[in-house]
Structures are given as structure tokens and as C-alpha cells.
Amino acid sequence: MASTVPSRRSFLALAGLTTLSVALTAACGADESGGNLSADGKVTFEWWNIATTEPGKSLFPQIATAFTAAHPNIVISTTSLENEAFKSKLTATTSSGKLPDVYQTWGGGVLQQQVDAGLVEDLTDLLDWSAQLTPVSLQAYQIGGRTYGVPYDIGMVGFWYNKKLFAKAGITAPPATWAEYLGVVKKLKAAGITPIALAGKEKWPGHYYWAYLAMRVAGLPALQKAATSKDFTDPGFVKAGVHLKELVDLQPFQPGFLGAGYATPGGQAASVGNGKAAMELMGQWGPSVQKDAGADLGADLGFFPFPTVDGGVGQATEVFGGGGGFALRKGAPKEALDFLKFFVLENESKLLASNGYLPVVKGAESRLTDANKKVVAESLVKATGFQLFLDQAYPPAVGQEVNDSVADLIAGKKTPEQVTASITEAAKSA
Known part of the structure; x- marks a missing residue:
């Protein structure tokens, strides 16, 4: 949800820890799923989000369940936290040189510091479906011409x-x-x-x-x-x-x-x-x-x-304004990106029908039924300038x-x- 950043530490000092972590993973023999392959052969990845209020509180678990039902070899470990609690926890875990496999992000300066620390997966060459997303929704997650996040919501205040x-x-x-x-x-x-x-x-x-x-x-x-x-x-x-x-x-x-x-x-x-x-x-x-x-x-x-x-x-x-998106930690399982594609492209109709989110997929704005949401969407279409939450x-x-x-x-x-x-x-x- 909205835009907000509590007290934060600089992530730049974590680059050395990340390098050490990658080295240890390589030494131990990482698998193709980013080291998340369990003994029973299932791929498990963490998903941290802020869906503690409706409609996300009900909708997000439904989407995750639908994905794992279609992919029985995948297990999603979900952590849902209130906005400020999420950021505090993310800051704490980042200070140890770690990030969840998939985590909520609003892009901008916070994401850039995580990227500068070498903690985030560069999705530019992996996101072969990015052309289906609206440019304004991707803007906050693009740094130096590279893309580091996948949006699921965009809007304005x-x-x-x-x-x-x-x-x-x-x-x-x-x-x-x-x-x-x-x-x-x-x-x-x-x-x-x-x-x-x-x-x-x-x-x-x-x-x-x-x-x-x-x-x-x-x-x-x-x-x-x-x-x-x-x-x-x-x-x-x-x-x-x-x-x-x-x-x-x-x-x-x-x-x-x-x-x-x-x-x-x-x-x-x-x-x-x-x-x-x-x-x-x-x-x-x-x-x-x-x-x-x-x-x-x-x-x-x-x-x-x-x-x-x-x-x-x-x-x-x-x-x-701004929206919501998800980023991947560097080395996250490839299945995590498959999940994000499923979440955004195949569930856009459900996201919009819930009246809690605005479209990030091109052309999806025509599916809006709520009069106020249409006003917001039209304002975004007509916008001559856009400023991300400060x-x-x-x-x-x-x-x-x-x-x-x-x-x-x-x-x-x-x-x-x-x-x-x-x-x-x-x-x-x-």
C-alpha cells in the first residue's frame, strides 16, 4: 500500500556480505532453483507482501494457491505484514545481507540502494513479457535503463x-x-x-x-x-x-x-x-x-x-503517486518469476474486479467498473508529469x-x- 518508508539503514555496506553469501552458496553447490530445492525435490520460495487488508488479504492467498495447484512441485512460503512492520522487518533482514526470494517494493531510492548493494535480481533480460505492461507502471522499478521489479498496481494520490x-x-x-x-x-x-x-x-x-x-x-x-x-x-x-x-x-x-x-x-x-x-x-x-x-x-x-x-x-x-510491485533477490528461483508472471498477467482481471488495484497491463483499464477508479485511471492517462512518492x-x-x-x-x-x-x-x- 502506500508509499512509506520508516527508518532505514544504508544497504550499500551490505555488498560485501552479499558477495560472501554468493561465494558460500557456490561452494556448497547451488541448484538451478537458487538453492531452494528441498529433499523431496520441491522448490520452495519466500514471498513477503503487505496484503493485511482486503482485498489483498483474501485475494493474494487465492492466487498463490491457484499457482501451486497448477505447479505441485512448488511451495510458496508467504509472510504478510502491515506496511510499516513489513519495512522494519525487511530493513532488519537486509542488514544481515539477505532478502526474501520475492518481496514487496515501491521502487525508487530504496530499491536503488538494494540494487547498488548487489542484492536484487536484474530482470531486464528475463522479463520477456514487459511489453505487455504500461510504461508508467514500470517506471519506478527501472534504474539505469535496467528493470528490477514487476508492478501489480499503479495509481495516484x-x-x-x-x-x-x-x-x-x-x-x-x-x-x-x-x-x-x-x-x-x-x-x-x-x-x-x-x-x-x-x-x-x-x-x-x-x-x-x-x-x-x-x-x-x-x-x-x-x-x-x-x-x-x-x-x-x-x-x-x-x-x-x-x-x-x-x-x-x-x-x-x-x-x-x-x-x-x-x-x-x-x-x-x-x-x-x-x-x-x-x-x-x-x-x-x-x-x-x-x-x-x-x-x-x-x-x-x-x-x-x-x-x-x-x-x-x-x-x-x-x-x-505510485503503485506496488515485487522484486526478486539475486539468485532467487526461476519459478519465483514464473509466479509473478502468473500473478500479474493471468490474474489482472481478478485484481481489477476486487476494486483494490488499478491496471498495469496495457488495455486493461477498459475493464474497470468503479466510477472513482475510472477517474483515477483517466487522470493517469492524461497526466503530463508523474512524481513517485517522495x-x-x-x-x-x-x-x-x-x-x-x-x-x-x-x-x-x-x-x-x-x-x-x-x-x-x-x-x-x-
Whole structure:
């Protein structure tokens, strides 16, 4: 699910451990299945994913069972962990020079560090079916012209909102500008409605606001330039923080938001799903998590893109988001890639029918039946620019600082200027 990176260590120091591991495997006599052949002749591989909420919680095991039923010589050992728990566990196991055979990845800077450490299988020459996937879905997993991951979901972040609560507050149309958005927040508060649900405890949902405002004020090229120059002190980024503070000063979030989780009982998704908050800024998976953690809003649920900012250079067609994918550890069994092909190509219809994922296979968008998902898919098709989640696009330490500093801004502990200074310092130290 979404984009998020907790505290991470650099993977670069692990290259030596990986070399040692490969040498030991060779000395012991590795088989063609990457050393995963058991005494009974069956191939076993590990699969780590984050499918702890519906629809993945039910769907992922079904797909795995269907694959092993068709391939009785294969055993899949599955580990499903909540988003943050997954990343913590992956970081811990990577520190010992290991990765699971197949594991969840969002690409970007985290994947690049794993690749630089020599821990990830290069799939470029093995993925002979990549032409069937949409270019935007593959983008996050391509490094230096090589492909290191297989996507199964792609989408963008935007506002999921409760139409009934908007109508109750006298709001007749979603806001198109930031000024209008602040006006919507004020109308909702005046009507006694909590405008926004936010998982302040988990930090990553808060960074969506700053990232989008930075895109709208300074422009997408400015973010890309900052990643290279390692300088985030551009006045546009400071102004993004100023605009976010404008929102925070309206006290728009649910009571206790600083201690709230995302998919937890009473957390961000549940608050929206249960009608206790009017909207949330979240990715394409938002409705399915709302339903799993709270209730299904059905026809009352709507979607609108992040507003433009008056005077900003960013366009409404520049989108922010990402998806989900899987990477293979270097030397993983070839059967693991066969599983990913089965998962993505042969189960695309099931993934889309679950309403939890958006298409990565070319032409599959025509199968979408959910009106809101169609809006998201169409926005992606029309997008003139795409920015991966900042806590994935940048090196881990930088992404974490973005999350931490923005969380401090929302909590009133940092100024907009201090946010950009802290991110810059992290970038120069990375």
C-alpha cells in the first residue's frame, strides 16, 4: 500500500556480505532453483507482501494457491505484514545481507540502494513479457535503463470525499484551487463536520500534502532538480510549507489525529469510511481500506485531484503517486518469476474486479467498473508529469526526513523554513 518508508539503514555496506553469501552458496553447490530445492525435490520460495487488508488479504492467498495447484512441485512460503512492520522487518533482514526470494517494493531510492548493494535480481533480460505492461507502471522499478521489479498496481494520490457530508455543508462541487479547498474546510467545520482524517502517527500520509503543494507551487521539475542538487531550500518549497500551515491552522483533522494510525480501528481510513470525517488525501487503495477498516460509502464516495495553487507553476495534470510491485533477490528461483508472471498477467482481471488495484497491463483499464477508479485511471492517462512518492523516490534517509519534518510542521514543532533546511541537510548527508 502506500508509499512509506520508516527508518532505514544504508544497504550499500551490505555488498560485501552479499558477495560472501554468493561465494558460500557456490561452494556448497547451488541448484538451478537458487538453492531452494528441498529433499523431496520441491522448490520452495519466500514471498513477503503487505496484503493485511482486503482485498489483498483474501485475494493474494487465492492466487498463490491457484499457482501451486497448477505447479505441485512448488511451495510458496508467504509472510504478510502491515506496511510499516513489513519495512522494519525487511530493513532488519537486509542488514544481515539477505532478502526474501520475492518481496514487496515501491521502487525508487530504496530499491536503488538494494540494487547498488548487489542484492536484487536484474530482470531486464528475463522479463520477456514487459511489453505487455504500461510504461508508467514500470517506471519506478527501472534504474539505469535496467528493470528490477514487476508492478501489480499503479495509481495516484488524490482526495477521497464523502458527497453526503459535502452536501450537508452546502458544498456543491469539489474545489479546484487551494484557496477554494481552504474554503471547503471552513464550510465543513461550520457545519460541525470534521473536514479531514489524518494518520499523524504514521507520518507518511502527511507528507502527501507537502509534496503535492511543492509540485503545485514550485513545479515538478523543481522537485526533480532538488533531488540532484540536494538542495530543497527553493522558495517554492518554503511556500509549500506555508500553505500547509494555513491548512493546519484551521484545525481540520479529527481529534487525536497525531496518535492515529492509517488502517487501524478508529484511524484515518475508518474515520472516513464511518462518516466521521469528510475526506482524506490518499492513493488509489483508499476506498478498499476504508471499507475494510470502517464501512463502504458506496455511491456517497467521490474523488477529486489535488487543487492547483494560485500563482504556482505546477499543473493539475501533474500527478503524485505510485503503485506496488515485487522484486526478486539475486539468485532467487526461476519459478519465483514464473509466479509473478502468473500473478500479474493471468490474474489482472481478478485484481481489477476486487476494486483494490488499478491496471498495469496495457488495455486493461477498459475493464474497470468503479466510477472513482475510472477517474483515477483517466487522470493517469492524461497526466503530463508523474512524481513517485517522495519517501520512495529519494534515498531512504532523505525520504524519512521528509516524513519526519512534515509531521513536525503539522504538529507545530517546525516552521516551513526549518522543514526545507532539515531535508536539505539529510540530502547532503545521504
